[in-house]
Amino acid sequence: MSALIVTLLSLSGITTLLAVLLVLADRIINNYGEVEVNINEGKKKLKVKGGSPLLFILAENKIFVPSACGGRGSCGMCKVKVLSDVGPILPTEEPYLSPDEKKEGVRLSCQVKAKKDISIELPEWLFAVSKFKAVVERITELTYDIRELRLRLLDPLSIEFKAGQYVQLIIPPYDQVKESVMRAYSISSPPSQKDAIELIIRKVPGGIATTYIFEHMKEGEEIEFVGPFGEFYLRPTSARVIAIAGGSGMAPIKSIIMDMYEKGIEREIYFFFGARSKADLFYLDFYDELQKKYPYLHFIPALSDPKPEDEWEGEVGLVTDVAEKYLKSLPPSDQEGYLCGSPGMINACVKLLTRYGISEDRIYYDKFA
């Protein structure tokens, strides 16, 4: 009996010893000490504790690389150019990197850990990205499933952005949602409004963020967002603007048009806005008024499935078909495309615009998540 107890005690002792050794080994092997993150050839140098993913190191130092999945390696958005050797590309990165990106050293910052000194290159605009605290000043129902939020800034008190860019709203935990989540929404207000931003948000059935926004968010509550992000903004040319959007895709186009109007930009704009029936349309009065003040703007709403009670006298059909009708009859001119909507709509619009001579590199849209 005593031999059995001794054996059991010995085994327990050995197990405990092994566990202690493993913990110690982990601390020694995985202790990378302080490492330096050198950004843009020394423009910024961060001294950080080594071992963490680059995405989180940068965020802790208020450099916010866009990420839709929060660092899970499933969105492929958090790309940065790594100039030093950080080991081979991981299988988790492989699907998101093109051959050119691999050659240039582009990596997913959520997958690359800073285990030793590391040099990276970031686009300059990323340094303008900040975290903002704001108060929900106003919630306006635009349609039965689209809301406009006006967020007045609390800290910092103002924001600089280009018309067309987006922010990532931080939705706090609620109900069964245990962790905060981030979702991207385009700013609909013009950049001249620096103390507040407006967002246009469509309810997504079962969506974590929009369920919060439509069922829990109240005027007066505080909320945080990170931004501005995005490469979707008006290019400084004299080309005619062909803008096509549907639903909440209205947001960045509205910001761009307001900005053009305020700056007195003399460029023709044809803005095709697609909706199903009149119940899905909004801002009609706003655009009626704006067209009177800004004759370069042509706002063309199109209903794909108007109801008899709509008594709709405007354009009927798919927004791409309506846009094509106009493109056929417009006098020849240099043109650029500005699109905002779902991937399906974007694909259909790109096909249309390229058929009418707009090359793909002059068709702009955001692929944000």
Add this chain to the structure above:
Amino acid sequence: MKQTPDYDRVQERMKPGVITHFGFLGSDDRKLIDIILDDEITVRKLGLTHKKIADRLQYFYDKAEHAPGSWVVVDDSFSVFVDDTRGYLPCPFEHPGLFPKVNVTVVNRKTDEKITYSVLSIHLIREHGFYQGKGSPFRLEPRDIKRILEL
């Protein structure tokens, strides 16, 4: 069947509030592996494969993708409506890539029966044989798919 720790982690990600508000499991309290195996048996009994089902779901999406927000008649027998919003969802199995937030509704014009599925659902069926848990708003019954989509 015993579930691997990997599937335990996937099942955690399928709970409400992680990827979507309602999650992927509904009121189903079975292990993920059992949900998948039970559907696998049903699909085989129906003489189908996950690929055939996913291909059929994809077919209707491809036919109507160009006309979001409008009904599109497909092969005279079906009406298809694509409802899409901006944004993407990740696969709960952590498969690489993101899937657009697109819901597809197919109505069989002969029977007036309809089925609604997401683009993510097509991937979940094709790659993982996962039709979601009982009671999930996006649960797809293989028998319903076969009957309504005339497979």
